[in-house]
Amino acid sequence: MRSLPIFRLLPVSVLSGFLVATLACTNRPPTPPAVTAGGEAPPNEEAGPAFFTDITRNSNLEFTYRNGEEANHLSILESLGGGVGLIDYNGDGLLDIFLTGGGGFGGESGKEISGSSCRLFKNLGNGKFEDVTIAVGLQSLAGGRAWFYTHGVAVADYDRDGWPDLLVTGWGRVALFQNVPVDPTDPKKGRQFRDVTAAAGLDSGFTWATSAAFGDLDGDGHPDLYVCQYVDWSFSNHPKCSYNEKISDVCPPKRFSGLTHRLFRNTGRGTFVDVSSEAGLVEGGKESSKGLGVLMVDLDGDGKPEIYVANDTTPKFLYQNVSTPGNIRLRELAVKNGAGIDAEGRPNGSMGLDAGDYDGSGRPSLWVTNYEHEQHGLYKNMLRGKEAYFQHQTVRAGIAVMGQKNVGWGTAFIDVNLDGWEDLFVTNGHAIRFPQGASVTRKQPPVLYLNQGGTFRDASRRLGEYGFHNHLGRGVGFGDLDNDGRVDLVISHVNDPVTILRGVGGADRHWIGVSLRGKNHADVVGAKVELQVGNRLLTRFAKGGGSYLSSGDRRLIFGLGDATQTGSVRVTWPDGSKQQIDSPTIDHYHTVIQN
8 A cells, every 4th residue: 555646297197186066056157258279369258147156144154354443543554454364274175264353452552452363264065164263273372372463374384294384474473373183193083273483483573564475485395484574663653644634544654664574494394494684685664665465486487486575665576586405595676677666667555466377478477456546567477588577568458447546455367257368356445544536435346357368358347246346355365165166255354244255157168177286295386287278278377475465275277168178287396397197187176296
């Protein structure tokens, strides 16, 4: 947010596939145009049936992120909101939902910052969920301490035991929860979470942690950790601000200095070591840092994930990964390589981000959501030699004409109609309490950009009933909750209930899903998967972080359009080894295990 603008090929036997049931759906939209040969754009689609249906009411998931604004402090802390973590914590094949709770203010001064409990909802199937927060030990921190004021969540198997763990970020600290059995001698008793923050070495040095991402940066197989930090606000640095000289409001980030982000190397022994300085992270400052979103993905094709960071009103960070095993080293290249500022040479108020092959080039391009009166950033990957360079393509891709009146947050590339082209979803909502302007509202409608083969058109009216209303959206978890090959959305709002949107687009179209498992549970961020469909080669990327304050489904989905058979699935692992699976069964998820 910002102030008012001043602007190895291996045997097929390693593949195990399992058929997943597809929930019945009535009144699905008619079959859209098929995937076209040669990569041509499909014809423009007229308005039609919705791509999503709201299943929240009957899901038994009831939860609201609280920001404490009723205390009327008008603090910037209240602006960021919360995130969503999709995690199959118990290994039943269904994604469960973790939600950060936020917090409030109290004490005699009314300025003691407190936290609201985070919650975990177990996926029971058939669109139903059960609150298991207490059962899995997430009602409090270690020693029964209360939750802190929380924002974000990241999911990864940090200890490489085959089970996903949780990291939660927020004001003054982070918390790491290890996924462990309730009874090691009896697997039937299920799983629980244990607060290991102190034991892991993550219990100090944080001022205001926002988004976080896991990924193996140095090639040793263990996921390292990047944590964004925001600004140096506190109640001792709490100026009064107004945008019209009459009404007090939340101060913009430009009134504060940015905090230095934190980078931790995973030792492989259950602990993390802070390598922020030696790795080359940019220091915070008045015109630096202010991090809100982070993504790890291999941008230059060497298997090592780069780090892309959305900063608020300061240039974004793009860290090229030049690490060696046990030695993390990064080079910051965002402005130099075209991904740090907009087409007019200005930094933006950037929040959410993702990467995807939107144009069929086979390379991951970058996408960033920005503040009002700013274009969202679509940066086309123009790989040159050993470096990824970027061109700002928002105008050329047709996104700029869709307006710049909203403040964008959670976002992702998702193929809503299973035509093989990844579309873009953005949730919106203003950052300040009293937006200025006759047509500017605090709650804002979500947006869907439909990919027409490298260019986009506005298909927001096909979001379903949810899209007809304004919301104060923040984090979004993107993932296939019912295993039908269509991405569902779990959206966190500020002071309004969480919403679950079930994907129902692409009726009668086919798909293939791929789940990657590294050798000995090694981290797979940086891997690439390709699928031949007719004359088209579809490419997807294993990523860490992304969206905003959230962690989504790490399975990769390929929409096939009307095709009933495909060519080979080719996996390139982070270490450069390759595997190929010929003629995979369609409408299935397949697990590919390295070596």
